[in-house]
Amino acid sequence: MDGKTLGQKLQAGKFVITSEIGPPKGINIEPHLKEAEYLKEKVDAFNVTDLQSSVLRLGSLAVSKLLIERGFEPVFQMTCRDRNRLALQSDLLSASVFGIKNILCLTGDHPFLGDHPDAKPVFDLDSVSLLRVAGQLMTGRDMMGNELDGRPEFFLGAVASPAYQPIELQIIKMEKKIEAGAKFFQTQAVYDLHDFEKFMRMVARYNIPVLGGIVLLKTAGMAKYMNENVAGVNVPDHYIQMMARAKKEERPKISIQIAAELIKGMKNLCQGIHIMPLGWERYVPQVLEASGF
């Protein structure tokens, strides 16, 4: 984090590295901010997830603000799951007065998947219309065309899932997101470089920065679980076997080795990486070192 913003770095063609903070279930945020400190000099920005997996947690807006206070650059994730168009626009304005520029616009998981499955699913807007609305706020007007006192400035991002089937449906949506104002993409976790290369070839015509997703494998069981339950994730058998063969104390080492292999392969394919450590923040410096950063 060297004075230039994520947007400026991507524009300048720098290979960027972002990581992620999943806010806690509760208010005990200090340990998470301390973990982020380990990575401060290593990564360009931190995503803050928005009630990930539809589980009630501390909010992404508040944690993004705390990151700014401590000298980090946040990427404020916003989903359409819980807020209607009034609340989303208001939170975008709030983000702006807190100095938050990077907004990652997502549709969001369905509440059925989380710990409040009885909740009303909102989805008043979707990822595409949220991008459009954020863009409209930047012109000094709300989505109804009413004038705002002052203009917020955002750097808008969106997500894509390279292993999604049918991929054409995903690519068409990606095209809509770009038209709606997305300036960069983060992807679902990548485990197959060959598939990822195919995806990058398909989207090359859009000439937009893509940050390849990295999720650190913790166990063979986690890999199998993701293969069965997480959309767009396919961990190949040889990685599952590497994890299964490793003794418990060796697992972080093997996981780092796998992640580094993927990152090295991605360096020439995309414009950056987004690491989702899911609690293994302490190993991220080693992953980066093993990847040649």
Next chain:
Amino acid sequence: MLYTEMKSFEEIRMCVDSEKDLFLLGCGGCADVCKTADEKTISEIEAKLKEAGKNITGKLTVDFMCSKTLLAKRVARYQQLLDNASGIIVFACGIGIQCAAAILDKSVYPATNTLSLGGFQGLWPGEERCGQCGTCYLGITGGICPITFCAKELVNGACGGAKDGKCEIKTDKECGWILIYERLRKIQRLDLLKQTQNPRNFKKMEPDSELRKTIHFAIDK
């Protein structure tokens, strides 16, 4: 009683912009009563379409299009005229439009918006459901409703949550947007997926007080 309103002619015309030969299909059930599928309405739209340079290959009214079996039987006699058309404009509620799309494998274009299914305990024995959103999207989704088939009621395409074609909320539920994608690919209209839809207008779901006063809204008034 369920209630439908006509889309503006301009909206219908824009939907069928790329079509030359059209067939007009109306429902002789509730839509007829609402005057969105009566002889006069269909003839008026027919005249305007002809004026706009469209060729009308034929027209037909079927009683209660919500019964797919009945509908399939009735349209079979008009197969030639239907084959001559590249698109079908349907004057019916959201169920009728989806039934037509399911049977005909052609682009269907709603002439109507469904505002309310009211207390109607009607015939629809199929899996099609109408969300009474008041902004019928069936013309751009290959006749599969994104409001009732997508768990998030998305109007701009699939979220990233589907796995093996199934919705993220239930492994035995098809992803509505993958169904829409497959239908549009089959009828070679994937171009429709690329149009960005505006956020929904939820105001349309609150029936107008003028409408509430009419016999079309509540038959016992």
